[in-house]
Amino acid sequence: MPAEFAPYLRALLGPPRPHRTRLWLIDASRTATSSVVTAFGRDTDSQVTTADPRELDRIRSRPPAATRAKAIGEPIPDDLPADNFLTFRASCIRTLDRNTAARVDQLWLKTFQAARTWLRNHRKAGEAGQAPDRLALALSIHLAARLYRCASDGEALVRLRATQAAFLRDGLLLHHQTWPGDPGLGHRLTPTAVAAINRAATATAPAAAATLFLLFPFDHRGDERYWHPSTLTMDDVTSTATGIKINGEYLPVPAHARLAIAAHLAFRQMQGPRHPGDPFFDLTPPHDDVRTLADRALTATTAAGDLPVDRVEPPAGHGTLWMRQRRLVLRNLVGDAYTLDLSTPVWT
Numbered sequence: 410m411p412a413e414f415a416p417y418l419r420a421l422l423g424p425p426r427p428h429r430t431r432l433w434l435i436d437a438s439r440t441a442t443s444s445v446v447t448a449f450g451r452d453t454d455s456q457v458t459t460a461d462p463r464e465l466d467r468i469r470s471r472p473p474a475a476t477r478a479k480a481i482g483e484p485i486p487d488d489l490p491a492d493n494f495l496t497f498r499a500s501c502i503r504t505l506d507r508n509t510a511a512r513v514d515q516l517w518l519k520t521f522q523a524a525r526t527w528l529r530n531h532r533k534a535g536e537a538g539q540a541p542d543r544l545a546l547a548l549s550i551h552l553a554a555r556l557y558r559c560a561s562d563g564e565a566l567v568r569l570r571a572t573q574a575a576f577l578r579d580g581l582l583l584h585h586q587t588w589p590g591d592p593g594l595g596h597r598l599t600p601t602a603v604a605a606i607n608r609a610a611t612a613t614a615p616a617a618a619a620t621l622f623l624l625f626p627f628d629h630r631g632d633e634r635y636w637h638p639s640t641l642t643m644d645d646v647t648s649t650a651t652g653i654k655i656n657g658e659y660l661p662v663p664a665h666a667r668l669a670i671a672a673h674l675a676f677r678q679m680q681g682p683r684h685p686g687d688p689f690f691d692l693t694p695p696h697d698d699v700r701t702l703a704d705r706a707l708t709a710t711t712a713a714g715d716l717p718v719d720r721v722e723p724p725a726g727h728g729t730l731w732m733r734q735r736r737l738v739l740r741n742l743v744g745d746a747y748t749l750d751l752s753t754p755v756w757t
Contacts, residue, residue, distance in 0.1 A: 489563050521574060566594070582726075597623040598662075621653075628700070650668075
């Protein structure tokens with residue numbers, strides 16, 4: 410890490426505290442005069458400790474392997490530290506009991522590696538100065554496919570924090586802004602909302618469209634930044650409506666929300682011989698748009714209360730409607746001149 414990055418690291422530590430923040434730096438550079446560790450060593454207000462990377466286990470104690478293996482399969486609790494993604498993992502290891510810390514750390518590491526692999530497959534080499542707007546849709550579906558499978562809000566938070574840390578390695582900030590009363594990172598398909606949709610809909614298409622909106626919100630047709638269900642084919646929906654394939658990702662559908670999607674799939678099959686590639690919604694202009702069908706069913710439900718929240722402007726950055734609902738934005742921290750932008754939003 411070059412020495413000119415030292416001021417940015419100091420900025421991340423924030424103002425001085427009564428108890429000095431300890432920052433461990435691993436110097437893997439080939440030179441001994443231009444690294445960020447050397448730059449910190451010249452700072453009279455910093456205390457730099459150099460250590461061999463092999464001594465990290467001594468510096469930060471971790472549960473033994475036997476304890477970590479025993480913790481597999483136990484749920485992640487919701488009562489986790491409120492630290493941002495820069496310090497979340499260390500705070501969990503420091504404050505949680507040994508078994509819980511092992512489960513959290515194991516999930517964090519697994520998610521971190523998976524996010525790094527995903528980003529390498531979706532981002533071209535050498536595009537450090539390119540805005541990540543084209544990543545927003547793919548990232549939304551990637552996160553939805555994993556967060557929907559989480560057994561608890563705590564597990565969803567661990568996966569989000571690990572993904573944020575993985576993206577920072579490539580100069581991308583996945584910013585998460587929490588709000589009072591925020592419904593969380595999962596889907597909006599509550600049993601109450603689904604029951605209201607099924608009661609209000611007079612046909613299978615509006616009920617299926619409203620269910621899809623709460624599973625993965627879409628915008629009006631023509632906005633290429635958002636996935637639109639007009640592209641959904643019958644082959645993208647499993648025969649029992651347990652999952653839907655969107656842009657190559659498989660999104661699980663909760664059991665209580667499968668009825669409307671399965672009913673519309675059966676209706677389309679009953680209309681006559683169909684091919685797997687036929688559209689799931691058989692709409693021909695100037696007839697109704699799928700969003701219009703969804704709005705009709707959503708207006709009679711309590712789920713319609715989510716809609717005004719979508720119009721609140723999040724911090725500057727790129728994001729889909731799905732991300733805006735969860736207060737997520739994606740920013741590029743590395744400009745064309747390979748300089749870091751550490752302006753707002755804050756690192757959360």
